Amino acid sequence: VGDRPAVNTPATVAWISCVGEKGGAEVTMLHTFRVQDRSRFHPAVVQLRPGPLSRELQELAVDNYVLTEHRMRNVFGVAKAIVQIANLAKKHQFALLHSNGFRAHVYGGLAAALAGIPEVWTGHTAEVPGLSTRAILAIPTHQVIANCPRTARFFQDAGKPTQMIWPGVNTAQLDRGTPRAELASRYKIPADRRWVAMGARLQRFKGQREFVRAIASVPAASGIHGIVIGGSLFGQENDYERELRALAAELKVTDRITFTGFIPDADVAGFLGASCLTLHPAHEEDFGLAVAEAQALGVPTIAFATVGPSAIIEEGKTGWLVPIGDQDRLNAALAKALAVPDLLPALGSAARERSRRLFGIEEHVRQTQEVYSRVLAANR
Numbered sequence: 001v002g003d004r005p006a007v008n009t010p011a012t013v014a015w016i017s018c019v020g021e022k023g024g025a026e027v028t029m030l031h032t033f034r035v036q037d038r039s040r041f042h043p044a045v046v047q048l049r050p051g052p053l054s055r056e057l058q059e060l061a062v063d064n065y066v067l068t069e070h071r072m073r074n075v076f077g078v079a080k081a082i083v084q085i086a087n088l089a090k091k092h093q094f095a096l097l098h099s100n101g102f103r104a105h106v107y108g109g110l111a112a113a114l115a116g117i118p119e120v121w122t123g124h125t126a127e128v129p130g131l132s133t134r135a136i137l138a139i140p141t142h143q144v145i146a147n148c149p150r151t152a153r154f155f156q157d158a159g160k161p162t163q164m165i166w167p168g169v170n171t172a173q174l175d176r177g178t179p180r181a182e183l184a185s186r187y188k189i190p191a192d193r194r195w196v197a198m199g200a201r202l203q204r205f206k207g208q209r210e211f212v213r214a215i216a217s218v219p220a221a222s223g224i225h226g227i228v229i230g231g232s233l234f235g236q237e238n239d240y241e242r243e244l245r246a247l248a249a250e251l252k253v254t255d256r257i258t259f260t261g262f263i264p265d266a267d268v269a270g271f272l273g274a275s276c277l278t279l280h281p282a283h284e285e286d287f288g289l290a291v292a293e294a295q296a297l298g299v300p301t302i303a304f305a306t307v308g309p310s311a312i313i314e315e316g317k318t319g320w321l322v323p324i325g326d327q328d329r330l331n332a333a334l335a336k337a338l339a340v341p342d343l344l345p346a347l348g349s350a351a352r353e354r355s356r357r358l359f360g361i362e363e364h365v366r367q368t369q370e371v372y373s374r375v376l377a378a379n380r
Contacts, residue, residue, distance in 0.1 A: 010038060010039060010040055010041055010042040011040065011041055011042065011095035011096065011372070011376060012041075012042045012043075012044055012063075012092065012093060012094045012095050012096075013041050013042070013043060013044070013094070013095065013096045013097075013098055013372060014044040014045065014046055014063075014065075014085075014088070014089065014092075014094045014096070014097050014098065015029055015043070015044070015045045015046070015097075015098045015099075015100050016045075016046050016048070016085065016097060016098065016099045016100060016104040016105075016107050016108040016111075017029070017045055017046070017047050017048065017053065017100050017101075017104065018048050018049070018100075018101055018103055018104045018107075019047075019048070019049060019051065019053070019233075020047055020049045020050045020051015020052065020053050020054065020066075021051045021052060021053060021233050022052065022053055022056065022233075023201060023233050024124075024167070024201075024287070024289045025100055025101055025122070025124050026053060026100070027289060028167045028168065028289070028361075028364070029045075029100055030056055030057075030060065031168060031169075031170040031173075031361045031364075032361070032364070032365050032368065033057075033060050033062050034060065034170060034173070034361075035170070035361055035362055035365050036365050036368075036369065037369060040369065040373075041369060041372060042063075043060075043062045043063070044062060044063035044064070044065070044092070044094065045057055045062055045063070045064050045065070046065045046067065046085050046088060046107075047064060047065065047066045047067065048067050048069070048070075048081060048104075048107065049066075049067075049069040050066050050069060054066060063092070065088055067081050067084055067085075068081075072103065072106070078106065078107070081107055082106075082107050082110045082111045082114065083111075083114070085097070085107055085108070085111035085115075086111040086112075086114035086115040089111065089112070089115035089117055090115055094115070094117060095117060095376060096112075096117060096118050096119065096120060096372060096375065096376060097111060097112045097115075097117065097118075097119045097120070098119070098120045098121075098122065099119060099120070099121045099122065099141075100122050101122065101123075101124055102123060102124070102125070102127055102136060103136065104121075105119075105121045105136055105139060105141065106136055106139065108121065109121065109139035109140060109141055110139060113140065117379075118142040118143075118375045118376065118378075118379040119141050119142055120141070120142060120143045120144075120145060120371055120372065120375055121141045121143070121144050121145070121160075122144075122145045122146075122147070123144055123145070123146050123147065123151050123154070123155055124147050124151065124286060125147075125151055125286050126150050126151050126153070126154035126286075127154065137158045137160070141160060141161075142161070142375045142378070142379065143161050143162075143163065143371055143374075143375050144160045144161060144162040144163070145162075145163055145164075145165050145368065145371060146162050146163070146164045146165070147164070147165070147166065147167055147286055147287050148164065148166070148286045148287055148307050148308055148311070149164060149307070149311075150286060150307050151164070151286055152164040163367075163371060165364055165367045165368060165371075166287065166311075166358070166359055166363075166364060167287050167289060167292075167359070167364060168359055168360055168361030168362070168363060168364030168365065169289065169292045169293050169296045169355065169356075169359050169360060169361060170361045171296055171356055171360060171361075173265060173269065174269045174272075174273070174293055174296055174297055175269075176266055176269070177266055177267075177268075177269030177270035177271075177272070177273045177274075177297070178264075178266045178267045178269070178270030179270065180270065180274040182270070183267060183270050183271060183274065186267075187258055187260060188258075189225060189227070189258050190225060192223070193223045193224065193225040194222075194223055194224050194225070194275075194276045194338070194341075195224075195225050195226075195227055195271070195274055195275040195276065196215065196224055196225070196226050196227070196275055196276065196277045196278070196279060196334070197226075197227040197228075197229060197271050197272055197275040197277075197278050197279075197294075198211045198226075198227070198228055198229065198278060198279050198280060198281075198290075199229040199230060199268055199271070199272060199278070199290035199293070199294075200229075200230050200280070200282065200290055201230050201231065201232065201233040202228075202230055202231055202232045202233075202237065202240045202241055202244070203232075203233075203236060203237050203240065204237060204240060205282060205283045205284050206282045206283075207280070207281035207282045207283060207304065208228055208240070208244050209243075209244065209247060210279075210281035210304075210327055210330055211226065211228060211279050211281055212226070212228075212244055212247050212248050212251065212253070212257060213247075213251065213327055213331070214226075214279060214281070214327070214330050214331050214334050215253055215256060215257055216248075216251035216252070216253045216256075217331035217334070217335070218331075218334060218335060218338065220256065222338060224256065224338065225256055225257070225258070226253070226256060226257040226258070227257070227258050227260065227271055227275070228244070228257065228258070228259045228260065229260050229263065229268055229271055229272075229290075230260070230261070230262065231261045231262040241259060241261075244259065245259065268293075269293070269297065272290070272293055272294045272297050272299060273294075273297040273298070273299065275294070275299055276299070276338075276341065276344055277299065277300055277301070277302060277334070277337055277338070277344065278290070278291070278294040278299050278300075278301045278302075279301070279302050279303070279330070279334065280301060280302070280303035280304070280309055281302075281303065281304045281322070281330055282303070282304060282306055282309075283304065283306070283324055283325060284306055285303075285304075285306040285307060285308045285309055286306075286307050286308050287307075287308035287312075288303070288306070288308040288309050288312060291303055291308065291309050291312050291313065292312050292355050292359045293355075294351075295312060295313070295318055295319070295351035295352065295354065295355035295359075296351075296352060296355040296356050296359070296360075297352065298345075298348035298349060298351060298352035299348055299351065300318060300319045300320075300337065300344055300347040300348050300351055301313055301318070301319040301320075301351070302319055302320045302321075302322060302330065302333045302334060302337060303319065303320075303321060303322070304321070304322055304323070304324045304325065304326075304330070305321040305322060305323060305324060306324060309321065312355065312359065313351075314350070314351075314354060317347065317350050318347055318348075318350050318351035318354055318355075319347065319351060320333045320337065
């Protein structure tokens with residue numbers, strides 16, 4: 001594949017991103033670029049569709065190659081993109097492809113084989129069984145990185161070499177969150193109220209409906225204001241925000257809930273850090289980056305007991321876990337936590353220590369770079 005880089009030249013690792021927007025998988029990718037050792041690994045991204053992600057990659061001085069958008073049902077478009085990626089790998093001497101997501105592996109796995117280089121594949125969830133799932137799993141890979149134990153078991157059962165690495169929070173970025181007074185002014189939120197926040201893209205399984213109902217279950221006299229952070233991503237469930245606003249109107253809490261839409265990262269960190277509590281009633285969550293971030297900022301969290309939050313939250317010590325889908329228990333947990341405001345700082349302090357120790361981005365990147373080194377050494 002042409003002349004190989006000299007031994008002391010950083011190995012170019014090109015990530016394959018199926019999207020041009022920024023979800024949790026893309027946030028972890030960006031955090032990785034911020035702290036990785038660029039004397040060893042030079043970052044690049046092949047974007048399979050255009051979008052605002054390109055701007056952030058440019059700000060981070062990451063090489064970015066944006067392909068023409070197509071649907072996966074378009075077999076010709078998929079094949080063309082795979083050949084384009086393989087040609088980019090040869091032209092720019094990529095040492096390794098890193099497929100960021102299940103369907104990204106269709107492109108990364110096949111392009112790596114065409115280019116004669118290895119591929120690392122990050123899996124973010126256990127996929128639903130079916131013909132397409134079996135077909136994608138049949139494409140060879142050199143190493144899977146799984147984001148949680150459930151995902152790891154899924155890939156191990158499929159016979160893939162798998163290592164579990166928790167996603168990481170960028171504490172340096174979190175600590176630069178927008179001040180509360182500035183947020184209150186910018187988003188027209190009463191500064192004298194106690195804020196309870198939730199951060200997640202707007203999709204029904206993420207549980208924003210349960211969040212709205214939980215806020216409505218608390219008497220207005222309690223001085224609680226709910227903040228829903230995030231918007232619709234990837235063209236999915238674009239009508240959901242309208243549904244949530246209608247629910248807030250039905251429950252007569254429109255004056256007690258703010259929907260921010262997508263906002264700058266500094267504002268997200270500011271809202272999480274300025275809240276007395278965060279809620280995360282997602283019905284399915286393999287990690288839950290917003291949970292780990294709130295905990296790292298010293299804010300107790302109440303969440304449904306899905307895979308990720310159950311690992312991040314230490315029950316009764318850094319927050320509370322509620323049976324999945326149990327609205328009554330969620331409401332009761334919120335009321336109980338708000339009734340003991342003097343207890344929350346101690347839980348927040350424990351949450352901050354635990355999250356930063358176990359889920360910092362530095363540890364995620366250290367382990368990921370070890371995977372790169374091992375895979376490259378085995379394929380020289």
